[in-house]
Amino acid sequence: MADNSPETGELVTVGRITAVYGVRGWVKVHSFTDPMDNILQFQKWWLRGESGWEPLAIDGGKRHGKGLIVHIKDVDDRDLAARFCQRDVAVSRAEMPSLQEGEYYWHQLEGLQVISRFGGSEHDFGKVARLMETGANDVLVVRGGSDRRERLIPYIPGEFVTDIDLEAGVITVDWDPDF
Incomplete structure (x- = not known):
């Protein structure tokens, strides 16, 4: 069988x-x-x-x-x-149904590397551990990186999320590393 x-x-x-x-x-x-x-x-x-x-x-x-x-x-x-x-x-x-350009399923974002280009310098925040729904907007839960912190970054494309490159496995954000 x-x-x-x-x-x-x-x-x-x-x-x-x-x-x-x-x-x-x-x-x-x-x-x-x-x-x-x-x-x-x-x-x-x-x-x-x-x-x-x-x-x-x-x-x-x-x-x-x-x-x-x-x-x-x-x-x-x-x-x-x-x-x-x-x-x-x-x-x-x-x-799974096909999505429009610029739309992603959560499972596509989980595990991607998150890089911040805040203030003109690059910071490694780690990887997307999961996403959560808050009502106002979804939130990326990012863990690891150079400082081993967990960060909650609002998933708002065009504001905090500036680029998603699935092929490279990277999400670029504009997020203060001290926050």
């Missing part, structure tokens, strides 16, 4: 199954997509298991309150559904 699971680098984590919902195999999903119900548009889901990624078939999904619920195919029991909880959901990078 051939293993058809994708390589880890081919997958993008887009959400997490958090808890069971009801008694008929529905589960709550915390989506990392924006808007949240975009996760339901992906045809093939992968669920993180103990030995890697496993295919996960969904046969229903909808908004419910402030979140999402989905039904796992052939799972019609609350106890069986509980086995899927607290696990990440991913999709193939190839399924």
